[in-house]
Amino acid sequence: MMQCPVCGGKAVGKIGAGHYFCRDCCIEYRIDREGIQVFEIDEDGMLVRLDPAQIRL
Numbered sequence: 001m002m003q004c005p006v007c008g009g010k011a012v013g014k015i016g017a018g019h020y021f022c023r024d025c026c027i028e029y030r031i032d033r034e035g036i037q038v039f040e041i042d043e044d045g046m047l048v049r050l051d052p053a054q055i056r057l
Contacts, residue, residue, distance in 0.1 A: 005029060005036050006055055 002012045002020065009024030018031045028039040028047060038055060039047040 006038060 001010055002014075003010055004012050004020075004022035004025060004027065006027050006029070007022060007025040009022055011023040012020050013023070015021050015028070019028065020031070021028050026041065027050075028041065030037045030039070038050045038052075040050055042048050
């Protein structure tokens with residue numbers, strides 16, 4: 001079972017190839033050879049990439 005890299009929650013679903021959504025903290029993230037990239041969903045539905053310093057949970 002996959003755990004969210006941000007909150008550690010287990011309510012994670014796969015939404016694409018290497019792309020996941022955590023229902024506990026409402027964050028999308030992508031895992032690729034560059035590492036983990038975390039995205040916030042903006043008001044208009046666009047993904048906004050977060051820097052590690054911006055993640056505050």
